[in-house]
Amino acid sequence: MLFYDLGLSNKVTETIAEIGYTEPTPIQISAIPDILKGRDVLGIAQTGTGKTASFTLPLLTKLETGRARARMPRSLILCPTRELAAQVFENFKKYGKRQKLSVALLIGGVAFKDQERILDRGADVLIATPGRLMDHFERGKLMLTRVEYFVIDEADRMLDMGFIPDIEKISKLIPFTRQTLLFSATMPKEIEILADKFLQNPVRVEVVGESATASTIDQKIIYAPSGHKEKRMCLRDILNALPIKNGIIFANRKKDVEILLKSLTVHKFSIGALHGDMAQSARMETLSNFKQNKIQLLVASDVAARGLDIPDVSHVINYDLPIVAEDYVHRVGRTGRAGRSGNAISMVTFDDIKQLKTIENVIKNEIEWAGEKPSDDDFEVSSKLKRRSAKNKHRGPSKYKASTNRREKPAEKAAPLTKTNTVSKPVAATRKHTADIIAFGKNDHIPDFLLRSCALSKTS
Numbered sequence: 001m002l003f004y005d006l007g008l009s010n011k012v013t014e015t016i017a018e019i020g021y022t023e024p025t026p027i028q029i030s031a032i033p034d035i036l037k038g039r040d041v042l043g044i045a046q047t048g049t050g051k052t053a054s055f056t057l058p059l060l061t062k063l064e065t066g067r068a069r070a071r072m073p074r075s076l077i078l079c080p081t082r083e084l085a086a087q088v089f090e091n092f093k094k095y096g097k098r099q100k101l102s103v104a105l106l107i108g109g110v111a112f113k114d115q116e117r118i119l120d121r122g123a124d125v126l127i128a129t130p131g132r133l134m135d136h137f138e139r140g141k142l143m144l145t146r147v148e149y150f151v152i153d154e155a156d157r158m159l160d161m162g163f164i165p166d167i168e169k170i171s172k173l174i175p176f177t178r179q180t181l182l183f184s185a186t187m188p189k190e191i192e193i194l195a196d197k198f199l200q201n202p203v204r205v206e207v208v209g210e211s212a213t214a215s216t217i218d219q220k221i222i223y224a225p226s227g228h229k230e231k232r233m234c235l236r237d238i239l240n241a242l243p244i245k246n247g248i249i250f251a252n253r254k255k256d257v258e259i260l261l262k263s264l265t266v267h268k269f270s271i272g273a274l275h276g277d278m279a280q281s282a283r284m285e286t287l288s289n290f291k292q293n294k295i296q297l298l299v300a301s302d303v304a305a306r307g308l309d310i311p312d313v314s315h316v317i318n319y320d321l322p323i324v325a326e327d328y329v330h331r332v333g334r335t336g337r338a339g340r341s342g343n344a345i346s347m348v349t350f351d352d353i354k355q356l357k358t359i360e361n362v363i364k365n366e367i368e369w370a371g372e373k374p375s376d377d378d379f380e381v382s383s384k385l386k387r388r389s390a391k392n393k394h395r396g397p398s399k400y401k402a403s404t405n406r407r408e409k410p411a412e413k414a415a416p417l418t419k420t421n422t423v424s425k426p427v428a429a430t431r432k433h434t435a436d437i438i439a440f441g442k443n444d445h446i447p448d449f450l451l452r453s454c455a456l457s458k459t460s
């Protein structure tokens with residue numbers, strides 16, 4: 001199948017050829033003809049599948065005829081985050097270079113006045129985050145009564161971020177006769193309900209199994225200690241051991257993103273950060289530096305990183321397992337994009353085992369351990385130890401701490417590791433467990449896996 005066969009306009013097809021895409025991806029083959037026919041589409045596709053072009057290319061074709069009026073956009077694309085909206089904007093610019101369409105971007109962190117000027121000129125394509133769109137609407141600077149094409153991108157992320165009520169409000173402001181396209185990487189029940197409500201007789205286009213991760217991604221999990229310092233050391237071991245061209249490290253909390261940025265900078269890693277509290281200009285600058293390979297690593301929170309198109313990230317590292325299991329799919333989808341190979345490694349503490357199982361249920365796959373898998377007994381024992389530790393803390397200083405004198409020497413630095421492509425058994429070497437765990441009674445068993453480094457094996 002060629003782009004030429006999909007029914008796209010000559011201008012679009014020529015631009016695609018110039019960019020160098022030789023064949024449409026499966027989502028493009030499935031969605032483009034139906035979008036061109038005017039059908040509503042429910043697209044279930046993970047990031048990296050060519051999803052953005054699957055709606056951008058037919059919309060550009062359709063918008064070639066007709067003109068926009070001041071403050072009355074002809075099409076509206078809603079995205080959950082500023083970065084994702086900016087990326088869709090870039091896609092419209094890139095694919096639409098032969099059309100004279102006006103494309104406007106409404107995101108937070110940019111002056112209202114500048115955005116109003118663009119709206120006043122009339123927008124064929126309006127790309128927005130829900131909050132900023134509603135702000136403009138409420139200021140009377142925007143009317144949605146001439147929107148012919150309505151796209152909701154990353155719907156499941158909109159759900160996570162609490163945007164569904166905004167989307168419901170926005171959809172009521174758009175004529176019922178519009179064509180609606182809804183894209184989501186996963187299909188939780190809430191999104192099914194939303195799709196029923198917003199789409200009329202849609203074509204359902206599903207490219208990969210729901211919530212699946214691309215088969216080109218080599219996924220591994222590695223045991224990591226729970227203590228903050230030890231866990232950061234473990235991360236450094238991983239970074240030093242792997243042949244990382246460029247990578248994204250995910251942490252769950254903004255505070256941890258900041259801490260990791262500082263810590264890894266001190267340890268001379270080339271790194272930038274991306275989280276929701278940063279100024280828009282700083283986020284854009286970091287992203288641009290990362291895309292241009294001026295920095296090798298990006299430490300990011302989910303919201304900031306969702307949907308970012310960075311074509312060739314070699315590694316994704318989950319410093320924390322995501323709290324929402326479906327986010328695992330999105331995080332891992334940052335690598336192995338558009339058929340390339342990729343690597344994802346997740347650090348798993350014994351507190352994470354339940355969440356790991358949930359993630360494995362979502363992706364319908366067991367993730368392989370990099371190195372020796374701690375046994376279920378190990379985890380059972382360590383959970384007990386942890387419960388008892390908490391109890392002892394509650395009671396005050398442990399008598400064992402005073403009497404057993406078993407405090408460990410400060411953790412030794414793990415032996416430098418040779419960079420290797422394969423992740424195999426860890427060396428049972430350095431002791432890196434916390435004083436809390438050591439503080440149990442003389443006869444308490446400490447499982448072996450708690451006493452070993454999380455480091456990857458040294459291979460020559």
Ligand code: AMP
Nearest residue numbers: 021023024025047048049050051052338
């Ligand atoms: P997306 O899933 O929309 O984030 O796209 C992922 C990446 O695939 C982007 O870098 C696109 O530029 C690229 N891409 C989209 N369609 C094609 C295609 N047909 N052939 C090659 N690359 C593509």
